Structure formats: structure tokens, C-alpha cells
Amino acid sequence: MLRRLLPAVVALIGAAIVSACAPQTVYVPQPVAVAPPPIGQACDSRFQVVNQSSRTVLTLQYSHSSLANWGVDQLGQNVLPPGRVWNARASNAGNYDFRITWAGGGAAELRQVNICLASQIIVTNRGLIAR
Template sequence: MLMRRLAMAAALAFTAFGGTAALAQTGDPSFNLVNRSNRVIYEAYASPSSDSNWGQDRLGTNVVPAGRSFVIRLPQGECIYDVRVVYDRQGGPAEERRNINLCNLSELAFDGRQAQQGGQPPQAQQRPQGPAPGGAGPTGNPSFNLVNQGRQTVMQVFASPATDQNWGPDRLGADTVAPGAVYAIRLPEGPCMYDIRFVYDSGQPQERRNVNLCDVTNITVPLQ
């Protein structure tokens, strides 16, 4: 009887504390993006930290001038997000915040102090400029912006380290990239040398091999 009571008490305690913890991780992650820099924010990306890509530009056709703000509306659910802004122009300096609990704040400010030229995140400063010990190649942040300057919609994007034997998942998921659109492809930090493959709405694919993605900000399609 005593053991049964102890077990019931433990179960109730687990439910109480577990339920509280679960609620703390869900809610409304929408926030007010505040530009405290002396630059214009032209692009803003916000995606759950568990996602593998940045998704669409949350500003759309809007920009956020210096000293102004913009409400980023996000779906209720996950709270832990990564946020990225791009200043000045397409492919300009970028600044990121990682693993932010957006449900616990109403605004997120960027001052431009950690912005890196060419859209490279702060971590990229530490990456080696040549092959790593053991011939593993350079490492850093291979994320890039896909710029569609063609007349066809990009239906699929595959990007995998050049050492891999398969393409892996479609990096767009359920999204597509229409002509004239820009889409941020988010890749995990690590190897820089990638093979990339784009598939258009005509079914025609294009590929490029052994690209050092840590040294580029934008990949423009159709590939030249």
C-alpha cells in the first residue's frame, strides 16, 4: 500500500511539473522586430531552431528603416527560434540570434554591431581558410540565399556535403521559389564543400559540384 501511494504521488508530481514545462515551450512566438542600427533591414528570417532552413523572408516587400520596427507574426506553437536579418541590400551584411525563446519576449532588437559583411554569420570569422587537419577541408557556415533570376519556378533544392553519396532531403520542403524571389537555404555549420542540385518546374535539373558555400552569400539560378 505504501509503495502504491508513493508511486501515485510521484506520478502526480511528474504530471504537474511536466505539464508546466510543456506549456512553457509553446505559445505565441510573434514579436516586434526593432532596428536600432544605422542601416536599413531589407530581409528578416525566423524559423524554429529545429528546422533545417530559414524559409521565406518575413518582411516580404517591406523594409525596416533605422530606428523603426516591424511586427513579425509567427504561428502559435514552438517558442525556440533562430532569427536572421540582412542589412542594406540583397546579400548585404547579416546578423543572427540563435535559440531565442520568442514566447518570453515582445520585441527583439538588432543594432548591427555583430553584422558580418557578405551575409556571413559571426561564427564564420573563426573558420579555417584552408583545409582542416586530416584533409577534411574548410569548415564554417554554408548557408546561402537562393536567388531565382530565371523564368522558371524552382521546385526542389538539394545540398549535401561533397563527401556524401546521396543528395539527402529537399531543402525547400513544401516551399517553392518563384522567378524573382529569394529563399534562404539554411545548412548546419560544418563542412563548406557542397554539391548542389536545383530542379525546375519543367523537370529540368541543374547541378554544381564542389562549391565552397562558406565563401558565397548568394547562389543565382539558372546556373551559368
């Protein structure tokens, strides 16, 4: 009986070895479309206020454009002399409005600045510029 089973066992082992060496079908998953992350997650809301004017900035106020008021003076007891930079971070993504006042009088405003795209608010003698 062993002599009759031996050829069948050898054939079965040989078939297993051959099938292991044969090309295998590989499943390749198809790419899945993924929605881009919400703007708020990808937004870097850090920015700088750069005083390139010839006058000292006394106050700096900014708020989300959806709000009706300017909020508090962000400089507090400090001022921003010519040539100086002030670093800040907006609390949310979206459009912001900016307002400064100069020593000796005068003010400048800049509205609807997308804080996710602008990294600098530049104070010039003519007003504010977003870059």
C-alpha cells in the same frame, strides 16, 4: 646616536626619491605567433538561393560534397518562383553540391562550392552559379 643616524636616514630617503624619478626598465613582451582559427570556426555558412531564371524551382537539394546522396528537398511543400530568394545555412564548413529541378522538367547541378566563400547560389536559365 640619533645625530649619527639622521644623516644616514636622510641619505637613504634621498636615494629612494632619486631612484623613483630615474628612468625605469620596462619589459615589453615579444609578439607571439598565433595559429589562425580553424576554417570551421571562421566560416559563415549562411547562403541564399536566388531564382533569376524564368521558371519556378520545384526542388532544392544540397549536401556536403563528401556525401554520396543529395538528401531531402529543402523547399519541402514550397516552391521558389522567379525573382524570389530562399535563405539557408549549411551545417558544416567545406564544399557542397547543389541540385534544383524546375517546374515543367529539367534540372541543374553545381558541385564543389566552398560554402565559406559563396554567399549566393544563383539559379539562371542555363544552370546554377555560386557567388
